Structures are given as structure tokens and as C-alpha cells.
Amino acid sequence: MQPKKLIAHSRAIRPVMFMFCLALADPAFARVGGAGGHSSHSSSSGSGGGGGGFFFFTDSPVLNFLIIAIVVIYYIVKYLNKQSNNNETNSAAVPMTNAVPFPGGLDEEKVASSFLAIQDAWQRKDLKNVRKWLSDGMYQRLTTQFKMMNALGQSNVLSNISIERITAADTNTEGNYQTAEVAISFTMNDSFVCSKFPSLNESYQGDSDTEFWTFIKRTDAPNEKNLYDNNNCPNCGAPFEVKMGEISRCSNCNTLTNSAAYDWVLSEITQQDDYTGGAGMSNEQALATLMAGDPFFSAQRMEDIASNVFMQIMEVLSISDKKKLTRFADEPTVDAVMKYKQGLKPFVFDRLYLNSATLDNCDVAGDVVKLHFDLRCTYRRVSTEGRLQILDNDFVTTSFALELSRNKIVAQKAEFVYSHECSFCGAPYTDTTDDHCTYCDAPVIDIKKNWVLTGVTLG
Ligand SMILES: [Zn+2]
Numbered sequence: 467m468q469p470k471k472l473i474a475h476s477r478a479i480r481p482v483m484f485m486f487c488l489a490l491a492d493p494a495f496a497r498v499g500g501a502g503g504h505s506s507h508s509s510s511s512g513s514g515g516g517g518g519g520f521f522f523f524t525d526s527p528v529l530n531f532l533i534i535a536i537v538v539i540y541y542i543v544k545y546l547n548k549q550s551n552n553n554e555t556n557s558a559a560v561p562m563t564n565a566v567p568f569p570g571g572l573d574e575e576k577v578a579s580s581f582l583a584i585q586d587a588w589q590r591k592d593l594k595n596v597r598k599w600l601s602d603g604m605y606q607r608l609t610t611q612f613k614m615m616n617a618l619g620q621s622n623v624l625s626n627i628s629i630e631r632i633t634a635a636d637t638n639t640e641g642n643y644q645t646a647e648v649a650i651s652f653t654m655n656d657s658f659v660c661s662k663f664p665s666l667n668e669s670y671q672g673d674s675d676t677e678f679w680t681f682i683k684r685t686d687a688p689n690e691k692n693l694y695d696n697n698n699c700p701n702c703g704a705p706f707e708v709k710m711g712e713i714s715r716c717s718n719c720n721t722l723t724n725s726a727a728y729d730w731v732l733s734e735i736t737q738q739d740d741y742t743g744g745a746g747m748s749n750e751q752a753l754a755t756l757m758a759g760d761p762f763f764s765a766q767r768m769e770d771i772a773s774n775v776f777m778q779i780m781e782v783l784s785i786s787d788k789k790k791l792t793r794f795a796d797e798p799t800v801d802a803v804m805k806y807k808q809g810l811k812p813f814v815f816d817r818l819y820l821n822s823a824t825l826d827n828c829d830v831a832g833d834v835v836k837l838h839f840d841l842r843c844t845y846r847r848v849s850t851e852g853r854l855q856i857l858d859n860d861f862v863t864t865s866f867a868l869e870l871s872r873n874k875i876v877a878q879k880a881e882f883v884y885s886h887e888c889s890f891c892g893a894p895y896t897d898t899t900d901d902h903c904t905y906c907d908a909p910v911i912d913i914k915k916n917w918v919l920t921g922v923t924l925g
């Protein structure tokens with residue numbers, strides 16, 4: 467489903483690959499990266515990303531020798547690493563965590579049906595059957611990838627999917643939300659097929675891996691509701707109309723189904739290599755005290771919002787225009803992103819994968835709380851102007867920082883859909899270019915009402 471091949475099996479080779487990137491990366495890329503980072507690499511039996519790399523030779527024989535030496539060492543280490551990964555493959559299906567009991571309302575069966583339905587939705591690039599239990603952040607992660615894949619005529623064909631094992635790895639309660647991290651071990655055949663540019667094709671047979679799926683649910687959610695075994699609205703019982711796109715709302719009674727108020731909702735997928743075992747921010751308790759007056763606050767929800775915002779920024783850097791940003795970012799931040807975009811050669815993400823979205827720390831200035839997020843993302847960019855050109859010679863994994871700000875306490879009676887509806891009257895935003903609600907005239911960006919992107923570090 468998620469292009470897990472991007473991150474799978476990259477272990478010992480990172481320092482060498484970092485040198486490799488420094489020596490060979492596209493100059494434009496160093497700016498995207500910012501906080502350095504390493505390249506995460508796909509291994510296994512892929513037929514290669516095509517395109518090779520960008521080799522920068524210099525006038526200096528010594529430097530050229532060094533570059534060649536680094537490349538040779540890189541390939542040797544890569545080869546050795548691949549061999550050791552092949553040996554590991556058989557054991558990769560066993561999660562390296564201790565199992566805990568599943569929390570109420572979540573079980574192996576529900577996770578399995580969610581897993582299989584999402585694989586199916588992913589390869590068909592159609593989320594309508596799973597939208598009702600996808601968080602907005604999760605929806606955005608997938609949707610942004612679909613847009614990129616469509617721009618390149620790409621699809622990800624999966625077959626022979628077999629779930630080996632499902633275990634609850636960690637559970638937690640924070641404010642009014644519970645989270646559950648579930649380890650899913652599976653095997654599948656996995657092919658990226660690119661109709662426009664066959665050189666981008668990749669395929670993996672019998673790929674075996676473990677992913678951690680994070681589900682979230684409100685503590686006051688009724689336990690008897692089930693979003694997974696029927697297609698009715700959990701509130702009014704009406705058959706669920708699936709014209710929903712960005713917003714998962716019942717057309718009959720207006721209930722948001724994916725607000726975690728009814729059932730466990732999928733909010734994050736983390737690869738085994740990125741999984742930190744539910745480690746939280748250092749001043750978590752201080753933040754919990756600070757936000758105690760907001761019944762809709764939780765770190766997991768905020769990370770979901772941050773991942774939603776991040777994927778939309780990536781979309782704007784690539785193929786979308788600035789309108790998207792004006793829905794959630796203040797003016798200086800919109801300007802900063804657009805200025806950054808102007809310095810980039812136009813590109814499409816051949817791969818774009820969010821490794822993690824982590825709430826790092828917070829600070830308070832008067833009434834305003836500022837939350838700082840670290841986002842790690844793996845990508846490879848291509849240019850399709852004229853002929854296909856691969857801009858990053860390898861998959862690149864790098865960190866970005868976001869800051870979301872809002873008043874400490876807002877008078878909020880229900881959970882709003884972040885950036886899709888007025889946080890004052892709840893009306894959906896109909897005109898995406900309008901910076902005021904068409905019903906109540908409240909400004910779309912309002913730090914007193916909703917989280918606003920007030921800072922971003924892209925490079
Ligand atoms: Zn309903």
C-alpha cells in the first residue's frame with residue numbers, strides 16, 4: 467500500500483549513502499533537504515529506478531578518484547547490505563515488540579479488514595470505501611500520492627497479499643483520545659507500473675515487512691458502533707453515501723464519521739525502521755496541562771493535522787497553486803513557501819512518502835500556543851518537461867519543520883474538519899479562493915479559532 471519499498475531494508479549503509487548524496491546529489495536538492503539527512507534506499511529485487519545517477523566529475527583527478535572510490539564503496543556496501551537483508555527477509559515478519567492486549571472495540575479482525583481494504587483502495591487509487599475510517603491526515607497522505615502518481619501515469623499493483631501476524635504493540639490514552647499502535651506483518655507482490663515512463667517501473671516479489679498502524683478513538687465513543695462491518699452512518703443509520711472526498715460526512719445527518727467519535731480511525735502508518743515505540747515529546751505533560759481546557763486536543767490529532775498540512779505544502783511545491791496554502795497558513799508563511807517554490811525547477815514526485823510526523827515541543831506566547839513538528843519524508847523528484855529526467859539520483863529522506871499556532875482555549879462544541887469548514891459557524895468552505903466564510907464572514911485563517919500554519923522550514 468504505502469510505497470513501503472522506499473524505506474524498507476535500509477540499515478547499515480546510511481553514513482556511506484550520506485556521503486554519496488553529498489558528492490552526487492542534484493544541487494537543487496540540497497536546498498530541499500535542509501537538515502541534511504540521508505538517503506533511504508530500496509533494496510530487494512527491484513528492476514531499478516531507471517535513470518542511474520547524476521555524476522559530477524571535476525577537473526581534479528584526485529577529486530574524481532575520490533568520487534569514484536565513494537561510488538564503488540557505496541555499491542559494495544549496498545550489495546553486502548542487500549545480501550544481509552535477503553537473509554533477514556524471512557524473519558522480518560515477526561514484529562520486534564512485545565504485544566499488549568487490544569483496547570476495547572479494536573481487534574485483529576478489524577485491523578485485518580482495514581489493512582486489506584486499504585491495500586485494495588490504494589492500488590485502485592480510490593478511497594471511497596475506506597474514507598469513513600481514515601483520518602484527514604491519512605487521507606491527505608494518500609491523496610497527494612495519487613495526484614503525483616496520476617501526473618506520471620503510475621499505479622501500484624499489489625497481489626498475493628497475505629497477513630502473517632497482527633499484534634497490538636502499544637496503547638495510550640491522552641485527554642479524550644485513545645491511541646493504539648498495531649504491528650502488522652505481511653507479505654505481498656508489489657509493482658510500481660508507470661505507463662508514461664516505463665523506466666520508472668519497479669517490482670518486488672514476495673516482499674515481507676512489518677508496519678505499525680496507529681488507530682485513534684475518543685474515550686467517550688460508544689463501543690457497540692462498528693464502522694468496519696457495514697456501510698451505514700454510525701449516527702443516523704442511513705446508508706452511507708460515498709460522494710465524500712476530503713470530508714467524511716453523512717449526507718443525511720451531517721455527522722463526521724472519521725472524527726474518532728464512533729470507532730477506531732486509522733491515523734498513521736509507520737514503517738518498522740521509523741517506529742520509535744510511541745515515544746512522546748519531552749514536555750508532553752506540560753502541554754497536556756496547557757491544553758486541558760480543549761476536549762478535542764491530543765498530540766496524535768495534532769500530528770495528523772501536521773501531516774495533512776505538510777502533504778498539501780508538498781503538493782503546492784510540486785503541481786498545485788498557492789490557493790491551497792491560504793486555507794491554513796498565515797500570509798508570511800504562504801509567501802515564504804511560494805518564494806521557495808520559485809527557486810525550484812518544476813518537478814513531480816515520482817515517490818513521496820511521509821515517514822513520520824512528530825510533535826516535538828511547544829511554547830506559549832501570551833494566549834497563543836505554538837506547536838513545533840518534525841516531519842520526515844522520503845521522496846524522489848522527476849522533471850517531465852520534454853523528456854523524463856530524474857532529479858534525485860536516489861530516494862531522499864529528509865526532515866522538515868512546521869509550526870502550528872492557536873489560542874490556548876477556543877469555545878468549540880464539536881470537532882471541526884481542519885481547513886475544510888468554518889471554525890466559527892461550521893459551514894463548509896465553498897469557494898476555495900475566499901478568505902472569509904461565505905455564511906458568517908469569519909476569516910478562514912484565525913488563530914483565535916483554529917490552528918494556523920505560522921512557520922515552515924523547507925531547507
Ligand atoms: Zn447520518
Ligand SMILES: [Zn+2]
Nearest residue numbers: 888891903906
Ligand atoms: Zn462561518
